Amino acid sequence: MIEDTFWDEIWNITTLSLRVSGTAVLIGALIGVPIGTILGFRQFKGKRTLTRFVDIMLKSVINTSMGLPPVVVGLVVYLLFTTSGPFGWLGLLYTPTAMMITQLIMVVPIIIGVTMSAVGSVEKSIRERALSLGATETQAAWLVLREARMGVLTSIIVAFGAAISEVGGIMITGGNVRWWTRTLTTAIVVETELGNFTMALTLGAILLSMAFGINFALTIVQLKGARR
Amino acid sequence: MRSPSKILTEIVILAVVIIGAFAYEQYVSSQKYIIVLATTTSTYDSGLLDYLMPIFERKYNAEVHIISVGTGQAIEMAKRGDADLVLVHSRQLELEFVNSTYGIHRVGVMYNDFIIIGPTSDPAGINGLANATEAFRKIAEAGAKGKAIFISRADKSGTNMLELSIWKRLGIKPSNKTETWYLEAGAGMGTVLRMANEKRAYTLTDRATWLSFKNQLTNLKVLVEGDVILLNPYAIILVNPEKYPQRNYKGALKLAKWMISEEGQNLIASFKKEGETLFIPIARDFNKAHELGFPEQEKEIAWYDAQNP
Numbered sequence: 151m152i153e154d155t156f157w158d159e160i161w162n163i164t165t166l167s168l169r170v171s172g173t174a175v176l177i178g179a180l181i182g183v184p185i186g187t188i189l190g191f192r193q194f195k196g197k198r199t200l201t202r203f204v205d206i207m208l209k210s211v212i213n214t215s216m217g218l219p220p221v222v223v224g225l226v227v228y229l230l231f232t233t234s235g236p237f238g239w240l241g242l243l244y245t246p247t248a249m250m251i252t253q254l255i256m257v258v259p260i261i262i263g264v265t266m267s268a269v270g271s272v273e274k275s276i277r278e279r280a281l282s283l284g285a286t287e288t289q290a291a292w293l294v295l296r297e298a299r300m301g302v303l304t305s306i307i308v309a310f311g312a313a314i315s316e317v318g319g320i321m322i323t324g325g326n327v328r329w330w331t332r333t334l335t336t337a338i339v340v341e342t343e344l345g346n347f348t349m350a351l352t353l354g355a356i357l358l359s360m361a362f363g364i365n366f367a368l369t370i371v372q373l374k375g376a377r378r
Numbered sequence: 379m380r381s382p383s384k385i386l387t388e389i390v391i392l393a394v395v396i397i398g399a400f401a402y403e404q405y406v407s408s409q410k411y412i413i414v415l416a417t418t419t420s421t422y423d424s425g426l427l428d429y430l431m432p433i434f435e436r437k438y439n440a441e442v443h444i445i446s447v448g449t450g451q452a453i454e455m456a457k458r459g460d461a462d463l464v465l466v467h468s469r470q471l472e473l474e475f476v477n478s479t480y481g482i483h484r485v486g487v488m489y490n491d492f493i494i495i496g497p498t499s500d501p502a503g504i505n506g507l508a509n510a511t512e513a514f515r516k517i518a519e520a521g522a523k524g525k526a527i528f529i530s531r532a533d534k535s536g537t538n539m540l541e542l543s544i545w546k547r548l549g550i551k552p553s554n555k556t557e558t559w560y561l562e563a564g565a566g567m568g569t570v571l572r573m574a575n576e577k578r579a580y581t582l583t584d585r586a587t588w589l590s591f592k593n594q595l596t597n598l599k600v601l602v603e604g605d606v607i608l609l610n611p612y613a614i615i616l617v618n619p620e621k622y623p624q625r626n627y628k629g630a631l632k633l634a635k636w637m638i639s640e641e642g643q644n645l646i647a648s649f650k651k652e653g654e655t656l657f658i659p660i661a662r663d664f665n666k667a668h669e670l671g672f673p674e675q676e677k678e679i680a681w682y683d684a685q686n687p
Contacts, residue, residue: 233459327443
């Protein structure tokens, strides 16, 4: 009888983790890749001191946000969505959506930052050659993005890795409610607290396999990128 | 590689599907009858709620979302309107909550007791003492001599508040900063028990959590129990719907009524761990309720019984 709910619960927890982090990374990519690409292009211009200064500021902001502690994001999201807070009326606190939003905020800077550096490292000559052959700005942009696709893919994989192993922020905004807002990481916290080491270790094994899978994928992407 | 527009279309379709699925789930869940119960980590960790709530959920076709944090935090959550009701065990904080008018109809539900546990070698020599305050004094004495360690929850939990009140009776306010024998863990009961086991330290714990973890805690044993100040009564307090009309007051009322009903009280009494009963119901045991700090128990029970949510 206990066996039934054991695997049911593990399934519930694992699928929730994938849904929350997956959706966060997907939306994050839709937002972050375009922005990262545009910002990456800025490196082609910028001869004047002012634009240089703006470039440096932007880069610093992005780099700092990349290192933003997720638990701080969680705290801020909590304060925004708490019933007496500005967005309390949405009733999103302690739901998977709130967790997804927390991870989204955490993930977007990572995607922007890595995409930006991938796009920026593509040779200027490719874009210039395309423009001289009659391509529009958009077509040239797409060409550069194609060249940088391995870097963009890297950014998405890294973002997912960060999201799936995050614990503090989603615990604050999700509330770690059983069957509802418990993900792999937050479940491990509570099951360890309760002394249910079988459950905790099983979840840990699943999480480790995912982390390994992610790193495996990352390595393949990087090798493919290097071979070209 | 395929044309950009084709890739873009594929990405957009994928995005729509995934985000759509997520949004649909959020919509479905917003239609569900959800009651948010804020409670303490000790209460949750005892396993009582995971045993009790599914029965209520099935009977009333509702979902009870249990958020377990320290008592102080549970009450703060309720004051902010992030919960529909609280189940806590710290009289001082409970009364403050009711006085603030954010909490209404505080009623006694059950009690268990606290015990002082410590290393089997008992360097402070407190085994069998009837007076918990005296036991704490001896621990402090032994600690100052470097012979004993005490671990505190240090998380504003009900357990923590009781522990601090005992130190207060002795006129001392130990702190990690100045005393090396006093460790402020800032963690839940389960974690603190495991720490105490590792460090062969003394600590105050509720009996329920102790019984749940006993088998893992081979270096520790029960040393002091039975003192009346170690009795640990639990209260349910509803969140005032006038302050937060958007909350599920009716749901909270249903849950509260069920927990103090004959069925709920019997189920609480039937919850056992390692063959021992963990909680003793007191909702309708008015004498015991008065003893444990619920002078208005009859009035509140009558009020609850009259409600028809």
